[in-house]
Amino acid sequence: MSKELLDHALELLAPLGSLRSRRMFGGWGIYVEDLFIAIIAFDQLFLKADDVTLPRFEAAGCRRFEYEREGKMAGLRYFSPPEDAMESPALMRPWAQLALEAALRARQKPAARKPKPSSSTSRKY
Template sequence: MRARSEYLDWLIDELAPLGTIRARSMFGGWGLYCEELFFAIVDDDVLYLKADALNRAAFVAEGVAPFSYTARGKVQTMSYYRLPDAALDDATALQHWARTGFEAALRAAAAKARR
């Protein structure tokens, strides 16, 4: 299990206004859950937030990259996008971006429940 970092603990504190936040070790990094919905990845002290058809364009407009990793020699990309750097210095912006990731997780859960 990877040790928790000061950055991860800081994120959990900063994101608390969204709801109950917990971190779970995974992918060699951390998965973040809000109200038990997986909505973010923290890898090497970088926050990636869940994206879908409704919020992806905002991430793309900011020029941030999606989370990717290499498995079996192939690059795999997930629909989680890096937090824009400017949001690290502004709690309101951080919470706004995180809320968009949480809302994408809510939409995914609702779609899964309808199946």
């Protein structure tokens, strides 16, 4: 994994705010404040997407993050930015903003509810 790519990605994403990176799964995770917005894997930057932003990434021909798991290909909702976005923070800004917005929406989703105990374990008095 290229440290130069990480440094370059952090420079490109810097206009979003306070960044930090963390090693994970042989790559890097990138956060703005406490929001997970990007990963670097396979020598490529991938930005977070969701149902709202996915069409923009797909329309621009961005590549989805995929990896092999148990002999099959799996993917996450992270997409490479367009090639020209890797040239400057100004060109990256709209794509980085999409990733930040997806991360904000993900944070606002209600947490999964814990299952209620089954009636066979409940006691009535």
